[in-house]
Every structure is written in C-alpha cells, then in structure tokens.
Amino acid sequence: MRKVSVILLNYNSHRFTFDCIASIQQQTQGVDYEIIIVDNNSSPTDADALRPLADVPGVRLIRSRINLGFSGGNMLGVQAADPATDYYYFLNNDCVLRTNVLAQLTVFMDATPDAGLCGAQMFAGDGSRQETFGYLPTAVNKILGHGVARLLNPDRYPNRRRVYTEPVRVPFIMGSTLFVRASVFHAIGGFDVAHFLYVEEEDLAKRLLLRGFYAYLVPQAEYVHFTGQSTVRNYDIEKEHYISLFYYFRKYHSWPERALLRAYYVIKNGRKFRRNPVYGKLAWFIGRGSPMRESLRYRQTIREQ
Incomplete structure (x- = not known):
C-alpha cells in the first residue's frame, strides 16, 4: 500500500x-x-x-x-x-x-x-x-x-x-x-x-x-x-507577491523580458494611483527592483518559548 x-x-x-x-x-x-x-x-x-x-x-x-x-x-x-x-x-x-x-x-x-x-x-x-x-x-x-x-x-x-x-x-x-x-x-x-x-x-x-x-x-x-483564512491582504503582503514574482522572473527569464515585465507592472500599478495611493507605493517598489531584502522573511523574530 x-x-x-x-x-x-x-x-x-x-x-x-x-x-x-x-x-x-x-x-x-x-x-x-x-x-x-x-x-x-x-x-x-x-x-x-x-x-x-x-x-x-x-x-x-x-x-x-x-x-x-x-x-x-x-x-x-x-x-x-x-x-x-x-x-x-x-x-x-x-x-x-x-x-x-x-x-x-x-x-x-x-x-x-x-x-x-x-x-x-x-x-x-x-x-x-x-x-x-x-x-x-x-x-x-x-x-x-x-x-x-x-x-x-x-x-x-x-x-x-x-x-x-x-x-x-x-x-x-x-x-x-x-x-x-x-x-x-x-x-x-x-x-x-x-x-x-x-x-x-x-x-x-x-x-x-x-x-x-x-x-x-x-x-x-x-x-x-475557504480561501486565505490566515493571510490578511495589505501593502506588505502585496509587496511580498512582487518580491516572489520577480525572483521567479530572475530565475527563468532573460534580462530584456524582466525589464519589459517590470515596466508593465510599474505602469499597471501607477495608473491606479488615484484610486488608492497604495498602488503608487507598489509601482515605486517595483521600479526599485522589488528588492528581496524587504521581504517579510527578514522581519520575523524567534519566539522565546
């Protein structure tokens, strides 16, 4: 078996x-x-x-x-x-x-x-x-x-x-x-x-x-x-998505394709800035390269017990 x-x-x-x-x-x-x-x-x-x-x-x-x-x-x-x-x-x-x-x-x-x-x-x-x-x-x-x-x-x-x-x-x-x-x-x-x-x-x-x-x-x-019961969507969570997405692109896609995708996501989020300022922050974050050093991973602490 x-x-x-x-x-x-x-x-x-x-x-x-x-x-x-x-x-x-x-x-x-x-x-x-x-x-x-x-x-x-x-x-x-x-x-x-x-x-x-x-x-x-x-x-x-x-x-x-x-x-x-x-x-x-x-x-x-x-x-x-x-x-x-x-x-x-x-x-x-x-x-x-x-x-x-x-x-x-x-x-x-x-x-x-x-x-x-x-x-x-x-x-x-x-x-x-x-x-x-x-x-x-x-x-x-x-x-x-x-x-x-x-x-x-x-x-x-x-x-x-x-x-x-x-x-x-x-x-x-x-x-x-x-x-x-x-x-x-x-x-x-x-x-x-x-x-x-x-x-x-x-x-x-x-x-x-x-x-x-x-x-x-x-x-x-x-x-x-029942969909995402332990994850609350916010700016930090949205950033995490782009950190992972562009890490994937760096692994499997060429530099020109990555540059094209980065421009696409900057424009996509930037166009929605007036609807919600968070989109402007995301566009700026993506434009900066979606740096992995800003991942939530590096904000975790070890519980004492």
Whole structure:
C-alpha cells in the first residue's frame, strides 16, 4: 500500500486545522497516510489549542519558533515525514476534502509516470466550482493577457474556466492542493525556500517541468477551500507577491523580458494611483527592483518559548 504524507501549515487558524484533519480522516480509505502539522509560529493561544492533536494516532505536531513562510514551513514538515513516503500532499489547513482525495490522486499518479504533481478540483465554501490551475508567468500572458496567449498556444494554455471530467495536463496547480511525487521532489531539493509567501507552486511546477515531469488536474477528486483564512491582504503582503514574482522572473527569464515585465507592472500599478495611493507605493517598489531584502522573511523574530 502506498504511503502519503499530508503536510498542513497552521498560522493562527487552529479551527480550520481541526476541520481539515477531520475531513481527511472521514474521507480517506485504501491509503496508508500520516498527517504532519507545522505550526508556523502562531500566537501562544492558537498554538496551544493544537496540543490535543499530538495525541491523535497518525498525527505529528511540530511547532516552529519562527514563521518560515509557505515553502520553509512545508519543508520543515517534509523533514519530519516518513523517509519512505511515496507522495507528499501539501494541503492548506483551510480546506476540507469532499471525496477520497488521497486514494484518487495516488491511483492517478501511480498510473501516470510523467506526472510530477497533481491536484484535486477546488470548490468554494458556497459550493461553486473554482479555477484550480494557472499559467506559468511569462511576458506574453502577463502583457497580452491570458486570452491572447491561449489563442496563440491552446495546448500550453488550457481553458481554466472549462469544466473538466477527465484528468488534464496543466501548467501548474494552485498551492492549496499540491500532491507531489516524493522521489522527484527529493531530486529537485523540494520547495525553493527563497519564496516566503507567493509563487511557490509556479516555481515547483517549473522545476519539475525542467526535469520532464508535468502537472495535472484530477477533477474526480474534490475539495473545498475557504480561501486565505490566515493571510490578511495589505501593502506588505502585496509587496511580498512582487518580491516572489520577480525572483521567479530572475530565475527563468532573460534580462530584456524582466525589464519589459517590470515596466508593465510599474505602469499597471501607477495608473491606479488615484484610486488608492497604495498602488503608487507598489509601482515605486517595483521600479526599485522589488528588492528581496524587504521581504517579510527578514522581519520575523524567534519566539522565546
């Protein structure tokens, strides 16, 4: 029987963590699995609320004394996982499973040797079907738009709004449901921890693709995502998005393309300055090069206990 290591990050959202684990236990059959919870330096009250989970069979609770972000927190969970695991399932804690997702994705990955990662179909809390995959960022799709990019290369840009009934190869899967082949994940060194909060899934899919492994949506597997329950959008969070995005561009795109994209985002945000001054600040930040030294990563402190 295949082994799946489910890794959940908790950040001041323990109630969602309890609901997520309950759904995994209720839905999962036919798979040997473990659940690893990484508390990413939540408040003492929230972290203490998780303590009863440490006594649940098959559940391991880890508390980090510093917020490691998405990539770093998940990599801490990987280090605590069974070294012989076949698959990692990086699942947001504000999700609940609607079907036997672990078994469905395991069966699919076993039958699809070129799959490096896959994901279940996402639904919102109101039951509406949500877009579950996206396109790897390039100058073409960012500047010309996804519609034009899809017309130019429909195989590379499958329709995100289409209702799929069979598995489909996609550019990348949303980070709330990343089911990854452990052997390939190990070979590429896991998540790039330089990404603190955003663009981790794009980077992972890109590095897997460079190794010849693809991402797939498996629509028969379903889950509900209650969307960003531990992240509050503000100027610092918006800055973090551009820090990660331009780090990605530096890794995979040429200097002329990066310069074009930087100009595009400066103009895009600058044009909205009168609507909200924050956009002007973002335009200036992007124009300065979206320096990584201003990442929230460098504002984290180590909790005393």
